[in-house]
Amino acid sequence: MAAESDLNTGVLLFLPYRALENRVFAALAKAGFDDFTPAQARVMQRIGPDGTRLTELAEQAQITKQTAGFLVDQLEKASYVRRVPDPTDKRARLVCGAEKAWAAKEIADGVVAEVEKEWEAHLGKRRMTQLREALTLLREITDPWA
Amino acid sequence: MAAESDLNTGVLLFLPYRALENRVFAALAKAGFDDFTPAQARVMQRIGPDGTRLTELAEQAQITKQTAGFLVDQLEKASYVRRVPDPTDKRARLVCGAEKAWAAKEIADGVVAEVEKEWEAHLGKRRMTQLREALTLLREITDPWA
DNA sequence: GACGATGGTCAGAGTCTCTGACTAATTTGG
DNA sequence: CCAAATTAGTCAGAGACTCTGACCATCGTC
Numbered sequence: 001m002a003a004e005s006d007l008n009t010g011v012l013l014f015l016p017y018r019a020l021e022n023r024v025f026a027a028l029a030k031a032g033f034d035d036f037t038p039a040q041a042r043v044m045q046r047i048g049p050d051g052t053r054l055t056e057l058a059e060q061a062q063i064t065k066q067t068a069g070f071l072v073d074q075l076e077k078a079s080y081v082r083r084v085p086d087p088t089d090k091r092a093r094l095v096c097g098a099e100k101a102w103a104a105k106e107i108a109d110g111v112v113a114e115v116e117k118e119w120e121a122h123l124g125k126r127r128m129t130q131l132r133e134a135l136t137l138l139r140e141i142t143d144p145w146a
Numbered sequence: 147m148a149a150e151s152d153l154n155t156g157v158l159l160f161l162p163y164r165a166l167e168n169r170v171f172a173a174l175a176k177a178g179f180d181d182f183t184p185a186q187a188r189v190m191q192r193i194g195p196d197g198t199r200l201t202e203l204a205e206q207a208q209i210t211k212q213t214a215g216f217l218v219d220q221l222e223k224a225s226y227v228r229r230v231p232d233p234t235d236k237r238a239r240l241v242c243g244a245e246k247a248w249a250a251k252e253i254a255d256g257v258v259a260e261v262e263k264e265w266e267a268h269l270g271k272r273r274m275t276q277l278r279e280a281l282t283l284l285r286e287i288t289d290p291w292a
Numbered sequence: 293g294a295c296g297a298t299g300g301t302c303a304g305a306g307t308c309t310c311t312g313a314c315t316a317a318t319t320t321g322g
Numbered sequence: 323c324c325a326a327a328t329t330a331g332t333c334a335g336a337g338a339c340t341c342t343g344a345c346c347a348t349c350g351t352c
Contacts, residue, residue: 008258009265010166012281017159018208019288024156039339055299062164065300067340074338091299091348112154119155122287123280131280134273135158141268142165185308201330211331213309220307237317237330 020115027111033104035078043071044080044101051084051094060145080104166261173257179250181224189217190226190247197230197240206291226250 025038036044046052046060058068072095075081080101086092097105120128139146171184182190192198192206204214218241221227226247232238243251266274285292 009262009278010163010258013159013163016284016288017156017163020156064341112156116155119284123283127280130276132155134269134277137269138162138265142162
């Protein structure tokens with residue numbers, strides 16, 4: 001029945017992921033958000049609504065805190081984020097998204113919704129739901145921060 | 147019913163992908179294959195059984211041919227690949243995997259199979275099949291080389 | 293209050309990636 | 323058949339990313 005491909009599941013996961021990421025980057029660039037790099041974006045993506053510590057950003061992005069610091073420096077210079085003191089810990093600072101970041105996020109979210117709609121149109125509603133359900137379940141054993 | 151997460155599908159795809167990749171790299175390093183980098187691996191992964199042209203490797207890895215050439219140079223020095231003339235085109239050379247690459251691939255394939263088995267144990271056979279089915283279908287509209 | 297752990301920075305080096313310019317071979321069109 | 327456009331690949335240089343190691347300040351614990 002279903003023409004099962006012989007590719008391993010890793011590749012099958014990666015292909016649509018990369019396709020989606022490419023679409024988002026293209027849309028952001030077209031909207032004028034072309035002053036940040038993919039590496040910076042991968043860090044910025046992980047900033048929570050109330051700010052996130054550098055160390056936590058580094059862990060989630062799986063880079064060293066030095067690298068994260070370097071990338072946040074760029075983002076700060078480009079006005080995407082600012083660092084505010086963490087009221088609960090004088091050592092720490094919270095990396096917070098600035099308006100520019102939220103504006104970019106709005107664009108990005110729009111594209112993601114659009115692509116998800118395209119995928120649903122191709123797969124059918126049932127399969128799309130099954131896909132998200134399986135992936136959500138998988139997160140339990142693959143996401144250290146789940 | 148299913149506790150659907152609110153994460154976008156991109157993140158949902160990325161998380162298990164990265165978990166799998168991490169497992170593979172760890173196993174390869176443990177088996178002694180620690181003399182290549184992730185960037186080199188992403189190129190090596192795309193070499194076909196009969197060799198692949200540099201330009202094609204670059205396209206599929208979504209990097210420039212200059213970068214691909216740089217990475218293949220390293221892989222060649224480390225004896226993972228060799229370049230042989232393309233009999234059908236005197237301009238071109240085929241990047242071919244060497245024995246060392248096939249040995250590493252064997253390790254990698256083993257780990258992938260192992261992880262897939264773990265995932266199937268967690269999801270159940272039915273959901274795992276649905277997952278692969280949906281991803282395979284998705285490939286039709288997300289993989290330019292499908 | 294001393295001590296180990298945690299949050300973060302500074303300095304330096306190595307790796308990855310790109311743009312631009314170039315050569316050689318192939319393909320196309322007249 | 324041959325000139326022009328295309329394609330495969332390389333060289334050179336610069337910028338971006340990432341790491342290891344060393345370091346300081348603060349926090350939490352005993």
